Amino acid sequence: MRNLxxxxxxQVIVLAAVALTASTALIGYGMRDGINFFRAPSQIVAEPPSPNEVFRIGGLVEEGSLMRGQGKTVRFSVTDGGATIPVVFTGVLPDLFDEKQGMVGTGSYVNGVFEATEILAKHDETYMPKEVVDALKEQGVYVEPGES
Incomplete structure (x- = not known):
């Protein structure tokens, strides 16, 4: 009886360990496309990612770089003060998207151009994603809101 x-x-412990391992593997497999790493333009120039890697880029839209093409294709450059990356996006830009404003884009870096599939812009006068603020502070170009 004691042996049983x-x-x-x-058996219960082994079954629980197998179930935990299987569920962890399934969660990891399900999230493989949902994890996007953030990079600043300086990081992309220093270590260019592979063309099939999807990641997020963030910075300020460079002044004078916004060019609207035919249809919904838009070209502009993103900078963090240390480097500039050209971006191409086909779609509708957010209403608050403008030059010298913070943005975050999701996509991939192909042949020296970031091909964005999604563009996010700041939502009010003071908001900028933390990653973008940190990257701009590293380059020494970030100015706190309300300062000149």
């Missing part, structure tokens, strides 16, 4: 309880307990 010990055997049953070991």
């Amino acid at each position: 309880k010990k055997k049953r307990r070991i």
Whole structure:
């Protein structure tokens, strides 16, 4: 009787470990496309990612770089003060998207151009994503809102 309880307990522990391992593997497999790493333009220039890697880029839209093409294609450059990356996006830009404003884009870096699939812009006068603020502070170009 004692041997049977010990055997049953070991079976339950092994089954729980197998179930935990399987669920962890399934969660990781399901999230493989949902994890996007953030990079600043300086980081992309220093270590260019592979063309099939999807990531987020953030910075300020460079003044004078916004060019609207035919249809919904838009070209502009993103800078963090240390480097500038050209961006191409086909779609509708957010209403608050403008030059010298913070933005974050999702996409991939192909042949020296960031091909964005999604563009996010700041939502009011003071908001900028934390990653963008940190990257701009590293380059020494970030100015706190309300300062000149």
